[in-house]
């Protein structure tokens with residue numbers, strides 16, 4: 001916490017010391033707080049050269065920009081420093097010259113949420129809690145369970161009824177106490193809130209906990225360094241609650257403030273058409289109206305996003321925009337990404353790529369622009385949706401009857 005100066009409400013602008021735990025005391029539960037830092041002091045420590053000498057290849061390499069104590073106990077599971085892959089074939093397919101994917105599906109539990117959960121468990125330990133809880137559509141839950149296991153903390157996790165089975169299985173393997181709520185994410189969220197209050201558990205909901213977005217921003221810090229301080233013109237991020245895109249933008253803003261990059265990218269926020277209240281708030285300029293979400297991209301099926309304001313402010317500040325894509329476009333993005341890059345994106349992650357495609361088609365992103373899409377989660381986490389995107393294998397007998405016909409059909413033999 002060396003460089004943290006306080007917490008600022010994104011609604012009323014009031015500032016508080018870090019003794020405030022979750023949301024703005026004046027605005028109540030909706031008053032999201034943003035962590036403030038002493039950037040001039042950080043700039044003395046965090047330089048291109050000092051970073052080049054650091055041997056810590058995880059997201060903790062940016063510890064000055066994280067709200068953790070100098071002597072903090074860190075989870076032993078390594079988080080972050082996921083690869084940035086340049087992909088010419090997918091770029092061509094989308095009608096672009098330059099496209100990068102940041103493959104955050106390669107985090108320890110398979111999603112970008114590990115970055116937030118890692119900070120969450122460090123804070124829980126610092127505040128001397130032994131139990132940490134959250135509600136999640138799946139990834140925040142499995143990452144919290146994994147990180148808690150790595151730190152020796154207990155986790156209590158509320159998931160909606162339709163959370164994909166692989167994610168729920170991850171939770172159980174990591175030893176979490178899993179409460180599957182007969183209802184949607186909003187029901188799970190409400191129950192986790194009241195349970196944290198009642199039993200005094202540390203609350204890892206990014207909807208109210210100001211520290212988690214700080215973990216999520218490390219993906220943006222890494223992008224700057226991994227691209228040798230030449231940021232792309234656009235960065236595409238899928239949006240559910242809004243915390244991720246707000247974090248990614250904060251990273252670019254901080255890197256610019258520190259003088260480490262010259263310009264900042266425009267942010268492309270992408271929602272599934274059936275769960276797009278943040279896009280609506282962005283384009284109408286009105287406060288968020290809750291909706292009933294319907295999309296195969298379960299990780300971004302959020303009807304009442306709590307970080308919508310941070311997300312809208314981030315996209316506006318970047319000079320970018322928000323768009324929606326249909327489920328069919330998401331499935332197509334899963335197929336072409338897999339086929340052309342070897343990266344298996346879960347639906348919510350492929351949403352960002354589908355968004356890039358649509359933005360290029362609509363002329364929002366120019367064909368000569370450089371673009372990076374964040375692949376926020378691994379496709380193995382949600383097989384049922386992936387199965388909807390692909391065909392079936394060819395079933396054949398062990399003696400190979402019919403094999404030649406299939407190969408002829410596929411154009412392998414003439």
Ligand SMILES: *Cc1c(COP(=O)(O)O)cnc(C)c1O
Pocket residue numbers: 111112113139140238239240241242243244245299300346348349376377378
């Ligand atoms: C959580 C999540 C997102 C969206 O992040 P928000 O902070 O909810 O906007 C996108 N993709 C995946 C895979 C996620 O798990």
